[in-house]
Amino acid sequence: MESSDLKKAGLKVTLPRMKILDLLANSPDRHLKAEDIYKMLLDAGEDIALATVYRVLTQFEAAGLVTRHHFDGGHAVFELNDGEHHDHLVDIRTGRVVEFYDEIIEQRQKEIAREHGFTITEHTMILYGHFDDEGDAEGRD
Numbered sequence: 001m002e003s004s005d006l007k008k009a010g011l012k013v014t015l016p017r018m019k020i021l022d023l024l025a026n027s028p029d030r031h032l033k034a035e036d037i038y039k040m041l042l043d044a045g046e047d048i049a050l051a052t053v054y055r056v057l058t059q060f061e062a063a064g065l066v067t068r069h070h071f072d073g074g075h076a077v078f079e080l081n082d083g084e085h086h087d088h089l090v091d092i093r094t095g096r097v098v099e100f101y102d103e104i105i106e107q108r109q110k111e112i113a114r115e116h117g118f119t120i121t122e123h124t125m126i127l128y129g130h131f132d133d134e135g136d137a138e139g140r141d
């Protein structure tokens with residue numbers, strides 16, 4: 001992700017846009033809340049307002065650069081749109097998000113749609129629960 005990606009998306013290259021794009025592309029966690037991005041920028045010594053972060057993310061979403069998710073009960077989470085479909089596991093205790101892709105699930109969805117004479121244009125699968133190795137995570141975050 002670089003300035004040319006902004007231009008391709010029809011957005012002018014500005015410093016806040018570059019910084020936020022860079023964070024989304026390089027953070028170890030691919031799914032970030034606006035507040036997470038804001039905090040990371042502050043920690044990096046950037047002078048930026050939370051409202052600016054929200055505005056830039058909304059512009060990115062409109063331009064197709066990022067996808068916004070509304071995971072159950074939480075704030076909106078943003079991730080870079082790399083064009084590859086995937087689904088999500090969401091830990092309801094810690095908010096941890098893990099991506100997965102399963103060819104059999106994808107195929108079955110197509111078959112079910114076909115049986116109903118239905119054309120899928122988009123789908124979202126979010127599995128809620130908790131990771132078994134994080135049993136003592138209650139109260140965290």
Ligand SMILES: [Zn+2]
Nearest residue numbers: 079086088099
């Ligand atoms: Zn994802």
